[in-house]
Each structure stands twice: as C-alpha cells, then as structure tokens.
Amino acid sequence: xxxxxxxxxxxxxxxxxxxxxxxxxxxxxxxxxxxxxxxxxxxxxxxxxxxxxxxxxxxxxxxxxxxxxxxxxxxxxxxxxxxxxxxxxxxxxxxxxxxxxxxxxxxxxxxxxxxxxxxxxxxxxxxxxxxxxxxxxxxxxxxxxxxxxxxxxxxxxxxxxxxxxxxxxxxxxxxxxxxxxxxxxxxxxxxxxxxxxxxxxxxxxxxxxxxxxxxxxxxxxxxxxxxxxxxxxxxxxxxxxxxxxxxxxxxxxxxxxxxxxxxxxxxxxxxxxxxxxxxxxxxxxxxxxxxxxxxxxxxxxxxxxxxxxxxxxxxxxxxxxxxxxxxxxxxxxxxxxxxxxxxxxxxxxxxxxxxxxxxxxxxxxxxxxxxxxxxxxxx
Amino acid sequence: xxxxxxxxxxxxxxxxxxxxxxxxxxxxxxxxxxxxxxxxxxxxxxxxxxxxxxxxxxxxxxxxxxxxxxxxxxxxxxxxxxxxxxxxxxxxxxxxxxxxxxxxxxxxxxxxxxxxxxxxxxxxxxxxxxxxxxxxxxxxxxxxxxxxxxxxxxxxxxxxxxxxxxxxxxxxxxxxxxxxxxxxxxxxxxxxxxxxxxxxxxxxxxxxxxxxxxxxxxxxxxxxxxxxxxxxxxxxxxxxxxxxxxxxxxxxxxxxxxxxxxxxxxxxxxxxxxxxxxxxxxxxxxxxxxxxxxxxxxxxxxxxxxxxxxxxxxxxxxxxxxxxxxxxxxxxxxxxxxxxxxxxxxxxxxxxxxxxxxxxxxxxxxxxxxxxxxxxxxx
Numbered sequence: 102x103x104x105x106x107x108x109x110x111x112x113x114x115x116x117x118x119x120x121x122x123x124x125x126x127x128x129x130x131x132x133x134x135x136x137x138x139x140x141x142x143x144x145x146x147x148x149x150x151x152x153x154x155x156x157x158x159x160x161x162x163x164x165x166x167x168x169x170x171x172x173x174x175x176x177x178x179x180x181x182x183x184x185x186x187x188x189x190x191x192x193x194x195x196x197x198x199x200x201x202x203x204x205x206x207x208x209x210x211x212x213x214x215x216x217x218x219x220x221x222x223x224x225x226x227x228x229x230x231x232x233x234x235x236x237x238x239x240x241x242x243x244x245x246x247x248x249x250x251x252x253x254x255x256x257x258x259x260x261x262x263x264x265x266x267x268x269x270x271x272x273x274x275x276x277x278x279x280x281x282x283x284x285x286x287x288x289x290x291x292x293x294x295x296x297x298x299x300x301x302x303x304x305x306x307x308x309x310x311x312x313x314x315x316x317x318x319x320x321x322x323x324x325x326x327x328x329x330x331x332x333x334x335x336x337x338x339x340x341x342x343x344x345x346x347x348x349x350x351x352x353x354x355x356x357x358x359x360x361x362x363x364x365x366x367x368x369x370x371x372x373x374x375x376x377x378x379x380x381x382x383x384x385x386x387x388x389x390x391x392x393x394x395x396x397x398x399x400x401x402x403x404x405x406x407x408x409x410x411x412x413x414x415x416x417x418x419x420x421x422x423x424x425x426x427x428x429x430x431x432x433x434x435x436x437x438x439x440x441x442x443x444x445x446x447x448x449x450x451x452x453x454x455x456x457x458x459x460x461x462x463x464x465x466x467x468x469x470x471x472x473x474x475x476x477x478x479x480x
Numbered sequence: 481x482x483x484x485x486x487x488x489x490x491x492x493x494x495x496x497x498x499x500x501x502x503x504x505x506x507x508x509x510x511x512x513x514x515x516x517x518x519x520x521x522x523x524x525x526x527x528x529x530x531x532x533x534x535x536x537x538x539x540x541x542x543x544x545x546x547x548x549x550x551x552x553x554x555x556x557x558x559x560x561x562x563x564x565x566x567x568x569x570x571x572x573x574x575x576x577x578x579x580x581x582x583x584x585x586x587x588x589x590x591x592x593x594x595x596x597x598x599x600x601x602x603x604x605x606x607x608x609x610x611x612x613x614x615x616x617x618x619x620x621x622x623x624x625x626x627x628x629x630x631x632x633x634x635x636x637x638x639x640x641x642x643x644x645x646x647x648x649x650x651x652x653x654x655x656x657x658x659x660x661x662x663x664x665x666x667x668x669x670x671x672x673x674x675x676x677x678x679x680x681x682x683x684x685x686x687x688x689x690x691x692x693x694x695x696x697x698x699x700x701x702x703x704x705x706x707x708x709x710x711x712x713x714x715x716x717x718x719x720x721x722x723x724x725x726x727x728x729x730x731x732x733x734x735x736x737x738x739x740x741x742x743x744x745x746x747x748x749x750x751x752x753x754x755x756x757x758x759x760x761x762x763x764x765x766x767x768x769x770x771x772x773x774x775x776x777x778x779x780x781x782x783x784x785x786x787x788x789x790x791x792x793x794x795x796x797x798x799x800x801x802x803x804x805x806x807x808x809x810x811x812x813x814x815x816x817x818x819x820x821x822x823x824x825x826x827x828x829x830x831x832x833x834x835x836x837x838x839x840x841x842x843x844x845x846x847x848x849x850x851x852x853x854x855x856x857x858x859x
Contacts (some may be wrong), residue, residue, distance in 0.1 A: 109546075110567065111859060143798055165760075165799045167488075185799045186744035188489065188756055189819040210745050213818040241800050242745035242754045274797060365565040366589050366621035375621045377567055381544075382859075385764035385831055418653060419522060419830055420544045420564045421620050439592040440568035451798055452764055456834070458858055479837055480490060480761075 141336030219262035237295035238275030268312030520715030598641035616674035617654030647691030
C-alpha cells in the first residue's frame with residue numbers, strides 16, 4: 102500500500118472500481134443481446150486485467166500482435182483470435198503457438214494470404230482456424246460484402262485447402278467518426294448486417310461459417326440487435342478515454358486510466374503550469390482534436406480524480422506538459438504549488454497505456470494504491 | 481547475422497553508417513565553434529548509441545528522466561545533467577544516485593524549486609550542482625532573461641544555501657517552428673544571447689557561473705557563433721527524422737532510423753496497400769503535419785531503404801498502416817505482394833524509437849542486420 106504522494110511521476114493509475122463497472126456494463130449488455138464477448142486485449146496488455154474481462158481464464162480473447170498471443174498463452178489463455186491480417190512471415194510463430202495446444206485463429210482478406218495459411222497448415226498438418234475479414238465501412242482492410250465471388254473463392258480455398266474455415270469477422274472502425282446515438286446505432290447495424298450477409302454468402306456456397314464476429318467499443322455499446330452475430334470484440338471499453346466520452350459512449354467518471362503528474366514550473370505571465378507529464382507520458386495521441394471538444398493532450402484533474410473545469414494539457418514536449426485553461430473559457434488555473442500532484446485523463450487509453458510497463462491500481466477510487474500490475478509491449 | 485526477411489515485423493532498424501556520419505557532422509561543427517557536446521540521451525535511450533555519441537564512456541551527457549540517469553549510471557556514465565525542472569518528489573532519487581558517486585546535476589526555474597534542492601543538499605550534506613533554466617524563446621519553462629532580479633535571487637539562494645551553482649541552461653525549442661536557414665541562425669543566436677546575458681547577470685551579482693549550456697538539434701546545426709557558451713546539448717541529431725529533414729537540418733538520406741513493415745492487404749479500389757506498421761509501430765507523432773510537406777505517419781521506402789516517391793502512411797490504426805500516394809501526386813503505388821517488406825521513415829525519431837525495446841543494427845547500410853541493441857523506456 103502506498104499513497105499517491107509516494108509514487109514517482111509520471112505514472113499510470115488504474116481505478117479498479119471504474120474498470121469493473123465498465124466490464125459489467127458491457128457484459129450485461131451483450132448478455133441481453135445474446136452474444137458472447139471476445140474481449141480485445143490490445144488495450145490492457147496485462148494478465149490481471151485480461152482475467153477480469155474474459156469469460157474464463159482460458160478465454161476467449163482477441164489480440165493484435167503475436168507477442169500478446171504468446172504472453173497471454175504463457176498465462177493460461179488458450180482461445181485467441183489474432184485480429185490483424187496475417188503476414189506470411191508470421192505463420193511460423195502461429196504454428197509454434199498452435200503446436201503447444203493454443204487455439205489461435207488468424208484472419209485473411211485475400212487469396213494470396215489464404216494460400217500462405219494453407220501452405221503452413223499443410224506443412225504442419227494443422228488445420229489452422231481462419232476467419233475472413235470483412236470491410237463493413239471502408240475504413241481499412243477486408244473483403245467488401247459486394248465482393249461475393251471473392252469471398253466464396255477465399256472460403257473454398259481455405260475449406261478445401263486444409264485450413265478450418267471458421268467464418269467471418271469485421272471491425273466497424275468507422276464508428277469512431279460518428280456523431281450521436283442514432284449514427285452509432287446505424288454503424289452497429291451496418292457492421293452486423295455486413296457480417297451476417299457475408300456469412301450467408303459462405304453458407305449458400307456450401308461452406309461452413311460457425312463464427313460471425315463483429316465489434317468495436319462504440320458499436321458494442323450502441324447495437325440494438327445482434328441477430329446472426331455469435332461474438333463481439335471490443336477493447337478500449339475496459340478503461341474508456343476522452344475520445345469515447347466525446348463520442349458519447351461513456352461519461353467522464355467512467356474513465357479508469359489516468360496519468361499522475363507533478364507540477365514542476367509556473368509561467369504565470371503565460372497562464373501556464375508545467376507538469377512532468379509530456380507526450381512520452383500521455384502519448385502523441387490527439388484523437389479528440391477531431392471532436393467538438395478538443396481535450397488537448399489530456400484533461401487535468403485534482404490528484405484525487407475530480408476534473409478541473411476547462412483545464413487541459415494544451416501542449417507537450419517529451420517530458421513537459423503545459424497545463425492551461427482551454428481556449429475560450431473564462432475559468433482560471435487552479436492554485437498549485439511546485440511539487441503538487443494532478444491527474445491527467447488521456448485521449449486514447451490504448452496509446453497512453455502503451456507508454457508504461459505497469460499499472461498502479463487504486464482499489465477503491467481512493468488515493469491509496471494497492472498494487473502494481475505489469476503490462477507489456479512490443480511485437 | 482540475419483537478413484531483413486528473417487526479422488519479425490514491425491521492428492526498428494538503425495543504419496549505423498548514417499548514425500556515425502550524423503555524429504561526426506555535429507562533433508566537427510561544435511569543435512570548430514569551440515564548445516563541448518553534452519549529447520541528450522533521451523533520443524536513443526541505449527548504451528551502445530550513448531557510447532558512440534559521448535566524448536568518453538563516462539560522459540558528459542544529458543538525460544530527460546531519472547530512469548535514464550540510473551540506467552546510464554549502471555553502464556559507467558558519471559557526468560549527467562537531468563534537463564527537466566526538478567520535482568521535489570524526485571530529489572530522493574537524485575540524492576541516491578549522487579551518493580554512489582554519479583555527478584548528476586539538476587535544473588530549477590523558481591525560488592520554490594531552489595528551496596527544495598537546498599533542503600535536500602543540506603539533509604544529505606551534498607552540494608548538489610544546479611543550473612538555472614532560462615526561457616530563451618517563450619516555448620515552455622524557465623526564467624526569462626528580463627527577470628534579472630529573480631535570476632539573481634535564485635542564484636544567491638542556491639549559492640548561499642548549500643547547493644553548487646553551476647550556471648545557466650536553455651533549450652531553444654521554439655527553433656522547431658522556424659522556416660529557413662536565416663530563421664534558424666537567428667534562433668541559435670537568440671538562444672546563445674539569452675544564456676550569455678543571464679550568465680552575465682549572475683556574475684555581476686558576484687555569483688559563480690562556470691557553465692553556459694544551450695542546445696537543440698536545429699540551433700546546434702545553424703549557430704554561427706557560440707561565444708560565451710561552454711556546452712551544447714542536442715539529441716535527435718544522432719538519428720534525425722522527417723521533421724528535421726522538413727526543417728532543412730538534414731537530408732532524407734541522413735535518416736538513420738526506420739521501421740520495417742510487411743504488406744498484409746491490398747485495397748486496390750481505394751489506392752491503398754495495408755502494412756503491419758500502425759501507430760503502435762510509428763507512434764502517434766504527426767509533427768510534419770505543420771510543415772510544408774506533410775509526411776503522414778511516415779515516408780515509405782523500399783526494403784533496402786530508397787524512398788518511393790510520394791508514398792506515405794496516410795493513416796494508421798493500432799497495428800495497421802495505410803500506405804497511399806500523397807494527395808496531389810500523380811505517382812502510382814509500387815507493385816507489392818502480400819508479404820513484401822517496406823521501410824517507413826518516422827516523423828519524429830524520439831517518439832518512434834520509444835515504441836521499441838531494441839534496435840536492429842544495419843552495419844553497412846545493407847540488408848544484413850548485425851546485432852540488436854537494447855533500449856529502455858519508462859521513468
């Protein structure tokens with residue numbers, strides 16, 4: 102047990118109560134909609150968080166790197182979907198993990214990638230499970246739902262070539278650009294409809310498609326109906342962040358992650374307080390710059406967690422954060438002395454957490470830190 | 481020895497020949513100007529790079545975190561300046577390091593911070609060396625040169641209070657916003673003049689000021705005269721990056737760092753190739769967005785390092801990079817297959833390198849990687 106004042110700044114605080122509330126909220130929601138959660142562990146990259154968010158200690162789970170798959174496998178997670186288009190040069194690592202009994206599935210969106218998977222499946226006599234990635238909103242990779250011939254061709258190739266065709270998956274990343282509940286509901290329905298339509302294409306071609314996997318934090322929270330979907334993937338919901346609050350997916354007091362920082366300088370002439378949390382501590386993520394309320398490099402709170410009104414990190418250097426009143430506000434900066442602590446809520450939990458190798462866990466939302474949980478990075 | 485094709489992507493490549501050329505270039509320049517280099521190790525955070533850039537294995541060097549000071553101390557670096565305003569809650573760690581014989585100096589820009597340093601100096605009977613931080617261009621912390629009374633007050637407090645007043649230091653971070661050689665030369669002269677003027681204030685107050693420390697990569701490369709300056713600090717010059725190239729401080733073929741990535745998907749309808757280097761691999765840094773040539777999340781090159789014309793990462797997700805022809809260009813995307821490798825030059829070397837725990841070193845600019853050098857992060 103230590104108090105916030107005993108921590109070295111900058112460091113990453115995790116409010117366990119808020120995290121658990123966020124997890125319960127999505128679990129309850131998906132349970133009512135009748136689908137399973139396959140949480141995306143790319144956000145926490147931490148075994149202790151993974152265990153709290155997964156159905157069982159063995160999964161299911163989603164990962165964004167093979168490093169995550171390997172680390173979580175070492176800690177007992179056995180059912181994982183690697184949800185980034187598989188590169189041929191990563192198939193050896195996939196095969197090695199699978200050879201240890203880990204049920205790791207991969208995704209493809211092309212004939213070329215399907216051929217590479219099949220070659221490994223044959224070489225290792227292992228029917229690697231594969232999902233076909235669908236592009237439901239044009240934001241990055243995937244087969245488009247209208248490319249029905251290509252979809253069936255990839256499906257047949259996998260099914261007949263020695264892989265296990267598991268089904269289809271899509272991620273409505275475009276939902277991050279939505280405004281308002283109606284737009285988010287529509288994005289969720291577009292995501293569902295695209296995945297289900299593609300599953301139908303496969304099934305009508307006589308191919309198996311037991312899995313219909315969709316998900317993003319915004320669509321998972323706004324979907325009204327998930328008929329035909331078997332699982333939902335979401336990651337950032339476990340912590341939430343200013344971007345998700347700006348999108349209307351959560352409230353500010355749902356944000357479970359913050360950066361603890363110390364005041365190191367005053368520039369009263371400029372209306373600045375300088376803290377020791379720069380972009381290395383916050384990440385360079387400025388996602389909220391595209392939203393109606395730009396939160397700078399982060400929204401500043403009292404050490405105990407209550408946000409100051411209109412005080413943000415307006416700019417950062419590597420190890421310096423410039424705290425100032427938001428442009429257009431008539432508020433004043435809080436009266437803080439050199440050495441005083443503040444907390445800063447991040448734009449994007451995945452990016453900010455990635456700057457740290459541990460979480461300092463606050464068990465009851467109080468100023469006492471109970472323990473640290475390790476997180477990892479890399480590939 | 482391994483070839484690029486044997487590496488797991490994304491990974492960080494370091495061209496040793498370019499790095500050494502960058503080091504020689506700045507060393508020669510400062511030698512002609514008659515000042516010592518105190519390299520900023522916040523960019524590499526790597527012992528092997530540190531040894532190549534420092535005068536001696538013991539230093540001198542500059543650091544941006546106490547973690548850097550502790551790590552480099554473990555590897556024999558003994559003369560370090562911690563160039564971020566000292567927070568009172570970090571003085572115990574400073575004292576512990578100094579108690580092991582490390583000559584670590586700190587900076588202050590206020591009476592409050594000076595008092596905190598003095599309290600520790602007295603409590604530990606150790607005359608901690610301190611520089612007063614000067615604000616030479618209004619970009620973040622520091623005493624302004626016109627605040628001559630405050631400057632002398634802080635100086636007297638330190639000198640009489642049990643610390644060792646070493647002098648003044650400033651960082652012309654504003655130079656990052658300059659356009660053209662004349663503006664950069666003027667920024668360098670402003671930086672020098674501010675530091676020297678403040679040194680004069682201290683000396684005229686009867687106080688010691690043996691050190692006059694200035695520096696930033698742009699001003700270090702454009703200063704025409706450094707009369708009165710005793711040392712220059714610079715960090716990113718060791719690797720350079722797209723931002724520095726855009727500023728005119730280096731050429732593209734001076735960039736020593738790049739990210740190796742693999743093609744994972746094609747979206748020919750959209751004019752996209754998708755690679756496995758997203759913002760986690762490149763960082764969220766978009767510094768060049770403010771420059772005349774916006775390089776997106778990075779400039780894409782052939783695997784062997786030659787840049788494609790007008791091909792950049794126009795957008796990224798966590799583990800996806802979208803490669804496309806720069807807006808307004810009539811060029812076409814290169815013909816790449818799933819599994820092909822590319823290299824991506826980063827906006828900002830400090831931010832991109834921070835996403836990795838090692839450098840893969842290319843000793844002769846060739847496609848063969850000789851060894852890996854560990855880098856660290858954290859605080």
